[in-house]
Amino acid sequence: MVRIKICGITNAADARAAATVGADAIGLVFYRKSPRALDAARTQEILTALPPFITRVGLFVNADAAEVAATLQQYPLDVLQFHGDESPSFCRNFDRPYIKVLRVTAAQDLRPAVDAYHDAQGLLLDCAVPGVWGGSGQSFDWWRLADLGKPWILAGGLHAGNVAEAIAIARPYAVDVSSGVEMSPGRKDHDKMAQFVARVRSA
Numbered sequence: 001m002v003r004i005k006i007c008g009i010t011n012a013a014d015a016r017a018a019a020t021v022g023a024d025a026i027g028l029v030f031y032r033k034s035p036r037a038l039d040a041a042r043t044q045e046i047l048t049a050l051p052p053f054i055t056r057v058g059l060f061v062n063a064d065a066a067e068v069a070a071t072l073q074q075y076p077l078d079v080l081q082f083h084g085d086e087s088p089s090f091c092r093n094f095d096r097p098y099i100k101v102l103r104v105t106a107a108q109d110l111r112p113a114v115d116a117y118h119d120a121q122g123l124l125l126d127c128a129v130p131g132v133w134g135g136s137g138q139s140f141d142w143w144r145l146a147d148l149g150k151p152w153i154l155a156g157g158l159h160a161g162n163v164a165e166a167i168a169i170a171r172p173y174a175v176d177v178s179s180g181v182e183m184s185p186g187r188k189d190h191d192k193m194a195q196f197v198a199r200v201r202s203a
């Protein structure tokens with residue numbers, strides 16, 4: 001079964017809807033320059049609204065270690081997701097499972113990254129878009145990856161109309177979607193989320 005993460009949740013209603021339609025995980029953006037960035041009140045509201053057994057993933061882009069640590073002190077996040085140029089030693093600094101994002105455009109050898117981030121819980125492949133760290137809505141040329149020896153997550157420009165094809169080609173452990181299930185940046189479309197999950201489940 002392919003797992004599903006819905007990223008860039010910004011309010012309690014969207015968090016509840018993501019859980020209701022069957023998402024396995026939600027992503028919370030702690031990157032101030034993002035249109036999906038959260039403040040303390042919103043973060044608390046989302047975490048309070050979320051039912052049990054949905055993985056809470058916190059996203060960071062080249063944050064200070066102190067900022068990541070403070071966020072972890074404040075909120076019960078299950079997994080960290082690093083979208084910037086964070087080194088392996090930085091990522092493993094927080095005593096928390098982490099996912100490292102690799103930004104790609106087409107087929108490439110991922111072995112060096114797999115070796116470098118050998119203790120990552122998973123790797124997330126997203127589309128490399130200059131000047132954009134994530135949530136771009138752009139996809140890359142999917143390819144069938146050789147076994148990485150580690151779960152990997154497919155992201156970048158996915159939506160209900162292309163996710164089945166993406167899964168058939170790439171065979172990921174999980175898929176991650178943000179803008180493909182939105183009506184505008186940071187506002188999820190609940191019907192699109194339901195359609196997306198249904199397509200993944202039937203792929």
Ligand SMILES: O=C(O)c1ccccc1NCC(=O)[C@H](O)[C@H](O)COP(=O)(O)O
Nearest residue numbers: 007034134135136137156157177178179
């Ligand atoms: O959502 C953002 O604005 C964002 C900003 C900086 C780093 C990551 C960000 N989001 C990550 C994601 O939403 C997803 O993990 C991934 O990039 C897929 O996004 P999309 O192509 O919009 O489905």
